[in-house]
Amino acid sequence: MSLTTGLAAVDLAVLASYEEAQIEGEPDFVVELIDLYLDEVPRLFDSIHTAIQNDDSSTAKRAAHSLRGSSGNLGVLQIAAIAGELEHLPNPCGTSATQLLQSLETELQRVKEILNAERQKRSR
Amino acid sequence: MKILIAEDDPVSCRILAANLKKWGHDVVVTHNGNDAWRALHTQGAPSLAILDRMMPDVDGIEICRQLRREKTDTPVHVILLTSLNRREDLLEGLEAGADDYLTKPLDTHELRARLQAAARILELQESLRQRVRELEAAIAERKLAEEALRNLSLTDQLTGLYNYRGFLNLAEHHAKTSRRSHTRSLLIYADMDGLKEINDTLGHRAGSAAISAAAEILRRTFRDCDIIARLGGDEFAVLVPDLQQAPTAKLLERLEQNLRNYNDEGHHEFTVGLSIGAVEIDHEEVWHIEDQMGRADEMMYREKRKKKCEQESASVRGGY
Numbered sequence: 001m002s003l004t005t006g007l008a009a010v011d012l013a014v015l016a017s018y019e020e021a022q023i024e025g026e027p028d029f030v031v032e033l034i035d036l037y038l039d040e041v042p043r044l045f046d047s048i049h050t051a052i053q054n055d056d057s058s059t060a061k062r063a064a065h066s067l068r069g070s071s072g073n074l075g076v077l078q079i080a081a082i083a084g085e086l087e088h089l090p091n092p093c094g095t096s097a098t099q100l101l102q103s104l105e106t107e108l109q110r111v112k113e114i115l116n117a118e119r120q121k122r123s124r
Numbered sequence: 125m126k127i128l129i130a131e132d133d134p135v136s137c138r139i140l141a142a143n144l145k146k147w148g149h150d151v152v153v154t155h156n157g158n159d160a161w162r163a164l165h166t167q168g169a170p171s172l173a174i175l176d177r178m179m180p181d182v183d184g185i186e187i188c189r190q191l192r193r194e195k196t197d198t199p200v201h202v203i204l205l206t207s208l209n210r211r212e213d214l215l216e217g218l219e220a221g222a223d224d225y226l227t228k229p230l231d232t233h234e235l236r237a238r239l240q241a242a243a244r245i246l247e248l249q250e251s252l253r254q255r256v257r258e259l260e261a262a263i264a265e266r267k268l269a270e271e272a273l274r275n276l277s278l279t280d281q282l283t284g285l286y287n288y289r290g291f292l293n294l295a296e297h298h299a300k301t302s303r304r305s306h307t308r309s310l311l312i313y314a315d316m317d318g319l320k321e322i323n324d325t326l327g328h329r330a331g332s333a334a335i336s337a338a339a340e341i342l343r344r345t346f347r348d349c350d351i352i353a354r355l356g357g358d359e360f361a362v363l364v365p366d367l368q369q370a371p372t373a374k375l376l377e378r379l380e381q382n383l384r385n386y387n388d389e390g391h392h393e394f395t396v397g398l399s400i401g402a403v404e405i406d407h408e409e410v411w412h413i414e415d416q417m418g419r420a421d422e423m424m425y426r427e428k429r430k431k432k433c434e435q436e437s438a439s440v441r442g443g444y
Contacts, residue, residue, distance in 0.1 A: 018139065018142075020143075020146075020232070021139065021142040021143045021146050021232075022142075022146075023142070023145065023146055029142055032138065033135060033138060033139065036134045036135050036138055037135050039134070040133070040134050040135060062178070065178065065207070066132070066133055069133050069135075069136060069207070069228055069229070070133050070134075070135045070136065072228070072229045073133075073135050073136055073139060073228070073229050073230070074135060
């Protein structure tokens with residue numbers, strides 16, 4: 001397993017770039033994106049988990065693809081990279097897949113902490 | 125612009141929508157293919173659609189294909205969203221009829237530039253549609269003008285005789301002046317016999333030929349100063365303004381003779397017959413051509429009925 005190292009868990013510059021789309025008088029846009037993301041990710045994890053259990057490669061691939069997309073959008077680089085690896089596994093329901101899913105879960109804890117902190121900072 | 129987004133990933137969708145709104149566009153957000161399809165088929169539907177290549181139900185490429193199958197003069201401009209590393213998706217999308225594509229993760233500068241290109245194309249299409257509408261309106265106007273001109277015409281195209289309008293004009297004018305000249309006039313109303321049968325059995329070309337023949341017979345019978353007209357269909361009228369030259373009976377006899385001569389020539393595929401109503405008009409009092417035409421018309425019908433009865437009793441006799 002080639003766990004991608006050297007990448008930031010969250011590239012805050014990517015997040016900050018969305019401030020451009022902020023419309024005055026509306027709730028903080030970056031906070032909104034963080035909430036959407038943190039809401040969506042557990043669903044995708046579940047989907048990957050169930051797909052692996054059911055040996056359903058196409059669903060696993062699809063969910064991994066979405067996870068990579070969403071994460072990439074918010075600068076959640078590590079998760080995007082691991083999801084990309086999972087998506088392109090020859091067998092996305094094999095042992096390596098299970099291992100990748102575990103590392104995704106570990107990584108998500110770290111990401112949650114960073115994003116929540118960011119959220120706090122911006123909600124102030 | 126009114127823009128539709130179809131994107132199942134909530135984060136991408138929100139980012140896209142936020143940018144479009146920020147740039148002043150009117151955004152319709154959908155998260156799957158079916159909703160997108162419905163939104164594109166409602167009143168005041170968006171003219172531009174940004175469709176995700178991958179969606180759980182109907183994907184962007186399929187929507188594209190179905191949109192292009194529709195015959196419409198306001199085609200939706202479609203921008204397809206694909207992942208950066210899926211070139212085969214991109215080709216498939218363009219083949220399916222997408223106008224443009226964007227790769228994810230979205231580069232907002234590129235998005236903005238693509239939207240500007242789309243706006244130029246949509247504006248161009250709209251101005252072409254506008255031009256077509258103008259041309260269609262101009263053609264319709266022209267047709268009306270031609271129609272009006274035809275209505276202004278005084279002669280009948282097929283026979284070269286006066287038409288209804290020409291006849292009324294001239295006859296009305298004559299009615300006004302005849303009181304001064306103290307002349308007696310003759311009004312003849314003539315209806316062709318059996319034109320419908322000629323049309324039905326020999327075709328409309330033969331019908332037209334029969335009408336022309338009847339016109340020619342009338343022209344041969346009357347003088348240049350008489351007003352001869354085809355009122356329409358199989359109806360003719362003649363106004364003889366001055367009866368002093370020849371009495372009514374003699375004129376009608378000459379008409380009968382000319383009809384007989386024509387039919388006796390024997391090489392025509394049809395027989396020309398006319399039922400006649402004739403009214404002599406005294407000019408001691410004011411008269412109106414339309415009243416006199418009504419009288420002549422009535423007399424003509426009486427003759428027509430008589431002819432029919434004779435024909436029927438003849439065929440009954442023939443049956444014995």
